[in-house]
């Protein structure tokens with residue numbers, strides 16, 4: 001967390017005190033560091049040195065904020081999108097269409113048309129029926145869709161079950177046993193141009209051996225496909241590289257080690273490689289800044305109640321995920337407490353019996369490593385507004401998404417005519 005550091009006793013984002021951001025933008029709020037995002041993009045690119053013109057397509061789902069995407073577009077990254085909404089965001093942020101790949105099992109005909117009109121680099125098809133639909137849409141628009149099949153290699157990624165994607169019980173991709181059949185069928189479809197293969201086995205990967213095993217299978221498949229007459233020019237190796245959340249756990253492999261493995265496995269493939277990193281680019285580039293509403297003593301432990309909740313940062317309740325918790329102005333005293341939000345669910349718990357900086361009512365606290373799958377997974381549950389997002393660059397900062405207030409949510413509701421007519425007595 002090099003760009004979120006203690007200076008003169010208080011945590012800063014780059015050169016800006018987090019306390020100043022809280023005072024101006026309120027809490028809870030997400031805070032992103034431009035320098036960290038740029039550094040991660042650079043480190044990932046450097047890790048791939050020696051590969052032939054790799055396309056690094058940032059997984060937009062990890063953080064779709066327009067300012068984040070624009071920062072990455074400036075750094076030369078493309079985008080991996082999984083919906084028409086993400087495609088629109090990537091284009092609006094200045095990502096060139098020819099650096100965009102479109103993944104996802106449920107692309108609709110409308111989304112396909114949107115992507116064909118934009119002229120994206122590649123559709124990663126996840127089934128044969130999807131190939132049929134895309135071909136029909138492309139023909140109706142007088143276009144040819146550049147495609148790869150996302151292949152499900154049936155490997156256990158060794159990560160949390162909810163974010164594993166490459167096993168035969170997962171909904172993703174075409175089973176590798178059916179791949180030759182899918183390609184043969186796609187080659188007959190007039191609206192498709194087969195250009196590659198794709199694979200993505202899961203997220204927060206902390207061991208590279210499942211990825212290596214998957215890539216080895218993809219290498220064999222490429223040879224088989226070429227032998228069957230398919231021109232394979234691209235191989236999309238997906239994303240998934242993990243980041244450190246819990247300092248007590250072993251460090252995940254670095255991008256450099258990942259790059260080394262990729263160079264080794266893909267030697268001789270003669271393809272343009274595509275990568276879809278999300279978390280590793282933005283995870284450590286963001287924090288969730290929140291304020292202690294009160295501390296209450298339970299039967300067995302103190303509860304620290306903060307003004308952020310599971311609707312703002314879902315990862316702990318959904319995946320039992322660990323986020324490091326720090327006081328913005330630590331006193332040096334420590335205590336063990338359970339940190340919770342105000343939502344009426346026991347699952348609204350960020351950490352149980354965590355040893356942490358001692359905090360009191362009114363203190364500011366941050367959840368670290370919240371730049372990926374944080375704001376993007378927020379909801380308005382319990383009629384809480386959507387948390388704003390702030391971006392810092394040096395000593396400058398800006399609100400890059402305004403708080404969505406409860407008033408705006410209420411005004412989006414409307415009463416049906418039968419309720420409008422009869423006022424409540």
Ligand SMILES: Cc1ncc(COP(=O)(O)O)c(C=O)c1O
Pocket residue numbers: 059062080103104165200202203204205238239240241276277278279280372
């Ligand atoms: C198709 C695809 N690509 C890329 C990613 C990005 O993953 P990560 O943020 O773990 O790098 C995901 C999420 O797991 C995904 O589903």
Ligand SMILES: N[C@@H](CCCC[NH3+])C(=O)O
Pocket residue numbers: 061163203204315319372373
């Ligand atoms: N939302 C997940 C990652 C999902 C990856 C998407 N394929 C997380 O926070 O860890």
